[in-house]
Amino acid sequence: MTVLSQTFFYLALIVVISPLSLLAxxxxxxxxxxxxxxxxxxxxxxxxxxxxxxxxxxxxxIMMITGKNRIVVELGRWVxxxxxxxxxxxxxxxxxxxxxxxxxxxxxxxxxxxxxASYLHRDKGYSRFFFYYALFQLxxxxxxxxxxxxxxxLGWELVGLSSAMLVxxxxxxxxxxxxGLRIWSVYRISDAAFLIAALTMHHxxxxxxxxxxxxxxxxxxxxxxxxxxxxxxxxxxxxxxAAGKSAMVPFSGWLPRAMExxxxxxxIFYGALSVHLGVFxxxxxxxxxxxxxxxxxxxxxxxxxxxxxxxxxxxxQTDVKNGLAYASLTQVGLITIEIGxxxxxxxxxxxxxxxxxxxxxxxxxxxxxxxxxxxENAVGSHLSNSEMREARWAKPIHPRLYRFAxxxxxxxxxxxxxxxxxxxxxxxxFDRIEHRITNAIEGGESRISQNIHHSExxxxxNR
Amino acid sequence: xxxxxxxxxxxxxxxxLIVSLSLWRVTDSHRQKxxxxxxxxxxxxxxxxxxxxxxxxxxxxxxxHWDLTSWILNREILVVDAxxxxxxxxxxxxxTAIIATTLRTKTVRFSFRSALLSLSTLLATxxxxxxxxxxxxxxLSSLPILHELSIRKRSNRIFLIHTILSIxxxxxxxxxxxxxxxxxxxxxxxxxxxTIGCLIRxxxxxxxxxxxxxxxxxxxxxxxxxxxxxxxxxxxxxxxxPIAPSYALQAIAILSLLSSIYAAAMSAVQVDIRRxxxxxxxxxxxxxLVGLELTTPIGLAGGLLVWLSAGIxxxxxxxxxxxxxxxxxxxxxxxFHGLQDQIPFLAGMFLITGLAAIGFPGTIGFIGxxxxxxxAVAIYPTVGVIVAITAAINGISIMRAYFLLFTGVNHxxxxxxxxxxxxxxxxxxxxxxxxxxxxxPQLGVHSRYLSAKELIQHRAxxxxxxxxxxxxxxxxxx
Numbered sequence: 001m002t003v004l005s006q007t008f009f010y011l012a013l014i015v016v017i018s019p020l021s022l023l024a025x026x027x028x029x030x031x032x033x034x035x036x037x038x039x040x041x042x043x044x045x046x047x048x049x050x051x052x053x054x055x056x057x058x059x060x061x062i063m064m065i066t067g068k069n070r071i072v073v074e075l076g077r078w079v080x081x082x083x084x085x086x087x088x089x090x091x092x093x094x095x096x097x098x099x100x101x102x103x104x105x106x107x108x109x110x111x112x113x114x115x116x117a118s119y120l121h122r123d124k125g126y127s128r129f130f131f132y133y134a135l136f137q138l139x140x141x142x143x144x145x146x147x148x149x150x151x152x153x154l155g156w157e158l159v160g161l162s163s164a165m166l167v168x169x170x171x172x173x174x175x176x177x178x179x180g181l182r183i184w185s186v187y188r189i190s191d192a193a194f195l196i197a198a199l200t201m202h203h204x205x206x207x208x209x210x211x212x213x214x215x216x217x218x219x220x221x222x223x224x225x226x227x228x229x230x231x232x233x234x235x236x237x238x239x240x241x242a243a244g245k246s247a248m249v250p251f252s253g254w255l256p257r258a259m260e261x262x263x264x265x266x267x268i269f270y271g272a273l274s275v276h277l278g279v280f281x282x283x284x285x286x287x288x289x290x291x292x293x294x295x296x297x298x299x300x301x302x303x304x305x306x307x308x309x310x311x312x313x314x315x316x317q318t319d320v321k322n323g324l325a326y327a328s329l330t331q332v333g334l335i336t337i338e339i340g341x342x343x344x345x346x347x348x349x350x351x352x353x354x355x356x357x358x359x360x361x362x363x364x365x366x367x368x369x370x371x372x373x374x375x376e377n378a379v380g381s382h383l384s385n386s387e388m389r390e391a392r393w394a395k396p397i398h399p400r401l402y403r404f405a406x407x408x409x410x411x412x413x414x415x416x417x418x419x420x421x422x423x424x425x426x427x428x429x430f431d432r433i434e435h436r437i438t439n440a441i442e443g444g445e446s447r448i449s450q451n452i453h454h455s456e457x458x459x460x461x462n463r
Numbered sequence: 464x465x466x467x468x469x470x471x472x473x474x475x476x477x478x479x480l481i482v483s484l485s486l487w488r489v490t491d492s493h494r495q496k497x498x499x500x501x502x503x504x505x506x507x508x509x510x511x512x513x514x515x516x517x518x519x520x521x522x523x524x525x526x527x528h529w530d531l532t533s534w535i536l537n538r539e540i541l542v543v544d545a546x547x548x549x550x551x552x553x554x555x556x557x558x559t560a561i562i563a564t565t566l567r568t569k570t571v572r573f574s575f576r577s578a579l580l581s582l583s584t585l586l587a588t589x590x591x592x593x594x595x596x597x598x599x600x601x602x603l604s605s606l607p608i609l610h611e612l613s614i615r616k617r618s619n620r621i622f623l624i625h626t627i628l629s630i631x632x633x634x635x636x637x638x639x640x641x642x643x644x645x646x647x648x649x650x651x652x653x654x655x656x657x658t659i660g661c662l663i664r665x666x667x668x669x670x671x672x673x674x675x676x677x678x679x680x681x682x683x684x685x686x687x688x689x690x691x692x693x694x695x696x697x698x699x700x701x702x703x704x705p706i707a708p709s710y711a712l713q714a715i716a717i718l719s720l721l722s723s724i725y726a727a728a729m730s731a732v733q734v735d736i737r738r739x740x741x742x743x744x745x746x747x748x749x750x751x752l753v754g755l756e757l758t759t760p761i762g763l764a765g766g767l768l769v770w771l772s773a774g775i776x777x778x779x780x781x782x783x784x785x786x787x788x789x790x791x792x793x794x795x796x797x798x799f800h801g802l803q804d805q806i807p808f809l810a811g812m813f814l815i816t817g818l819a820a821i822g823f824p825g826t827i828g829f830i831g832x833x834x835x836x837x838x839a840v841a842i843y844p845t846v847g848v849i850v851a852i853t854a855a856i857n858g859i860s861i862m863r864a865y866f867l868l869f870t871g872v873n874h875x876x877x878x879x880x881x882x883x884x885x886x887x888x889x890x891x892x893x894x895x896x897x898x899x900x901x902x903x904p905q906l907g908v909h910s911r912y913l914s915a916k917e918l919i920q921h922r923a924x925x926x927x928x929x930x931x932x933x934x935x936x937x938x939x940x941x
Binding site for chain 2: 030031033078079080081083084086088150153154157158161164168171172173174177178180181184185188189191192195196199200202203423424426427428430431434437438441442443444446447448449
């Protein structure tokens with residue numbers, strides 16, 4: 001092992017251990033029932049963020065000095081059955097894609113962590129928020145640096161869990177909880193698509209490392225080992241996974257639902273980082289996209305649809321967080337188009353810039369009115385809205401477009417109708433058939449739960 | 464046959480049997496609980512000792528030191544092998560955890576005598592390789608359930624019908640196999656009957672209604688003790704796996720796959736938490752069977768690993784659920800209950816154990832599920848797709864149950880619902896296994912892989928006989 005690779009090994013270790021240690025401390029305090037004060041939690045968050053960020057800044061500096069633009073660090077083999085070629089590596093890649101995203105993660109997490117320490121002061125769920133925050137940060141860092149499919153999946157799942165739990169942060173109300181479950185469901189389905197794509201790639205190429213799967217050339221170069229026959233199938237699954245994770249059409253319905261969470265989590269997850277995870281996946285597997293024109297066209301089409309939908313919908317939102325959420329979606333769509341067109345560096349820069357801007361906007365969202373009044377005071381008069389001029393050709397379709405945008409494209413209704421309701425109806429029907437069969441065998445009511453739950457007080461009214 | 468260094472198995476079987484018989488004289492249920500808890504702890508230590516001893520010998524099978532049963536019966540009845548070695552401590556852990564966490568309010572209902580008898584029967588079943596003895600022990604293990612249902616004045620018709628059907632199929636199947644030559648048609652009929660019997664015992668769709676029925680009608684602790692050791696899967700491994708040709712195993716795998724996705728989907732629409740648990744269990748036990756029938760080292764090792772991981776994770780999940788039920792009564796999934804603030808520890812454990820059961824990264828189930836998927840994709844990519852979808856639906860069911868039980872409203876309660884120390888210790892121990900097994904999986908993976916290879920090697924000559932004499936069946940299966 002050379003000095004450089006040894007240095008990177010330790011740097012990578014610190015980058016992963018900093019959020020991991022934070023998570024371990026918070027988890028053990030919750031598990032063993034000892035309470036950490038708000039100040040201690042905020043300080044711990046600050047220390048781990050600063051450590052991680054400094055190391056994350058040292059990494060590109062060393063890479064620039066040494067002229068290396070791709071370094072692979074193997075933290076160890078988690079599981080290995082050599083005879084069957086079954087390996088589970090914890091491999092991290094430092095390249096022109098992962099390093100900027102890593103720095104972005106640390107910067108935004110640090111900003112939001114500091115903001116949340118004041119914003120959630122004396123909130124009942126303060127500890128819970130920081131626990132899921134640490135889980136999310138670890139997931140993001142693992143996803144950003146993942147050198148193998150398994151590592152990416154590990155990070156991907158951690159991000160999904162923490163996101164769903166933070167949307168349901170205000171847990172004494174049913175609406176945030178329902179939204180949390182909705183997001184978890186979309187994530188699980190897109191995770192399944194990702195897992196199937198990963199396993200298919202693994203099966204076809206015999207490897208699970210990105211460097212072997214997408215070539216050893218530095219990002220965004222490289223070529224895929226997947227044969228042209230399977231590329232459409234794998235590409236479709238990956239696009240599906242990315243669409244679910246980045247709330248692209250038709251999964252856009254979960255994005256405004258995610259705004260039920262506290263503002264810091266909305267900012268970091270749905271405005272800045274988590275919403276970009278899908279497009280990050282597309283950037284990481286760019287050789288697979290580049291290998292097929294059909295896939296590229298699909299990516300562009302998906303991006304275009306999402307952009308138009310986001311642009312229309314964001315214009316009619318009546319609250320600032322939802323307006324920003326759909327504005328984010330518009331940008332995510334644009335980034336996807338850029339990826340489809342092969343403008344990978346441009347998409348990366350766009351993603352970083354957008355994440356920073358959106359974090360700022362979302363963090364300022366709770367004080368929008370105050371800012372507005374401050375501006376008016378400074379100007380000395382009311383700020384007037386400039387009148388919108390409506391194009392003549394748009395007049396006939398304007399009400400329809402307005403209704404479409406107000407109903408958010410009925411995407412949630414569409415998904416409910418074609419997927420969720422048929423699924424639930426079918427299996428409720430199976431349940432009724434089972435009930436009839438067991439009743440017939442018993443010669444009467446066979447389900448005790450039926451009697452117990454019918455006698456429960458329905459006045460709770462929170463179904 | 465090689466010997467262990469101590470009569471671990473016999474001691475683990477005889478001690479609970481003797482204590483159970485002596486418990487007739489103890490009338491105080493609290494004293495019964497203490498005695499039973501100590502006994503099950505001793506059994507757990509003995510079974511762990513057996514596993515360590517067996518692992519250190521580095522062999523495929525071994526019998527006890529001073530093997531009394533072989534001396535008396537002149538046959539080697541109690542043998543531990545690569546398959547059963549870790550299942551014995553798992554079974555003992557299951558009983559210890561359930562017995563130790565039985566609250567004082569439930570000690571009157573829960574029969575400790577039956578629990579010790581069942582433990583003894585289960586350990587004997589898991590260390591027995593003789594087909595007739597396995598069938599006999601499986602029959603015996605159903606009796607305490609029937610007894611409990613009749614004491615509680617609950618109808619046992621569904622359970623009884625399925626049990627009788629399963630046992631009859633196994634008896635006639637084994638009879639046909641014993642009376643026929645290796646390659647005859649009768650042998651195939653016998654094998655089919657045996658398979659059907661085992662599948663009913665495993666609760667494979669469409670013969671699964673007894674599982675939900677049992678969870679609803681018996682004490683939840685009794686249902687957990689009967690279901691979680693997955694004796695149906697064990698019966699398949701002991702009775703069917705060694706003699707079945709590949710096409711038969713493929714048929715079992717397809718049925719199990721169908722069962723796993725059906726049960727996962729059914730769990731997502733349940734409105735009673737016990738029924739949800741029953742379907743979750745069914746989905747996981749079916750996934751184990753899918754892995755076991757893959758007959759590739761990785762797939763089989765994945766199945767064996769999921770057997771252990773799902774056993775541990777579902778035990779933790781069931782313990783958390785049982786503790787919650789002990790405080791609130793039967794819980795409906797039609798309403799939010801908002802118990803998070805009252806029992807945050809149990810809420811956390813419910814979520815972690817549930818996620819571990821579905822193979823969430825960083826928990827004990829992750830690698831097993833990955834290996835199962837890997838093994839499945841290598842043979843039939845479609846199987847891998849269905850397994851991935853099943854895991855996704857199970858994940859949604861777990862989270863739905865979590866949100867409905869612990870969030871949504873503020874639970875009004877005047878008294879404390881906090882955990883008792885024994886419950887906390889038992890659940891923390893299981894959590895330790897879940898996280899420990901997730902962070903350091905290599906040991907478990909290696910041991911299960913070796914077991915898988917040995918099982919495949921020992922199966923090969925037997926199953927080839929049937930395939931050779933009926934090549935048309937192999938062609939059909941291809």
